[in-house]
Amino acid sequence: MKTDLPENIVEHVSIAIVLDSATPEAKLWKVYLINLKDQALETVLISSKGYGEKDGEKIKTSVLRHSLGNVEAKSFIQIELIDEQVFGLTNEYWLSFYLGNQIYDKKFIFVPESIVETNMIRIPLLNKAGVMIG
Structure with a gap:
């Protein structure tokens, strides 16, 4: 039964959307997995998608699936670029x-309009500005 399963709580692992570089013409945003644990994460899988409304119309992006392998302790890995x-x-x-x-x-959920300058912090390990959920 579901009550017999252990409650495996994810701690010290975060997802960050980071402003990687900026020029007057464009900004390059990347999504990272941050492992702040003292041990490696093994067989890491991530699915990503976007959904919501724009101009009264429902919008859904494609679901992307990422197999990242192992992520070493106290390290980070790029998941994807984000527009x-x-x-x-x-x-x-x-x-x-x-x-x-x-x-x-x-599940890590960035709500609409949460990726803004006022929510940015210095992301651990990356030392770049971004929005992080942990």
């Missing part, structure tokens, strides 16, 4: 990974 045009949508990242023989999963 500013989807910042007005809900951007969802569903993470799954193993620690030993236990599987963990967690």
Whole structure:
């Protein structure tokens, strides 16, 4: 039964949307997985999608699936590039990974208009400005 399953809570793992570089013509945004744990994450899988409304019309992006392999302790890995045009949508990242023989999963949801300068912090390990959910 579901009540017999262990409650595997994901801690010290974050998703960050980072302003990687900017020129007067364009900004380059990237999405990263940040592992702040003292142990590696194994067999990391992430699915990403965007959804919401724009001009009264429902919008859904394609679901992207990423197999990232292992992510070492106290490290980060790029998941994908992200276009500013989807910042007005809900951007969802569903993470799954193993620690030993236990599987963990967690949804990280960036709500519409949350990826703005006033929400930016200095992202640990990356040392760049971005918005992070952990």
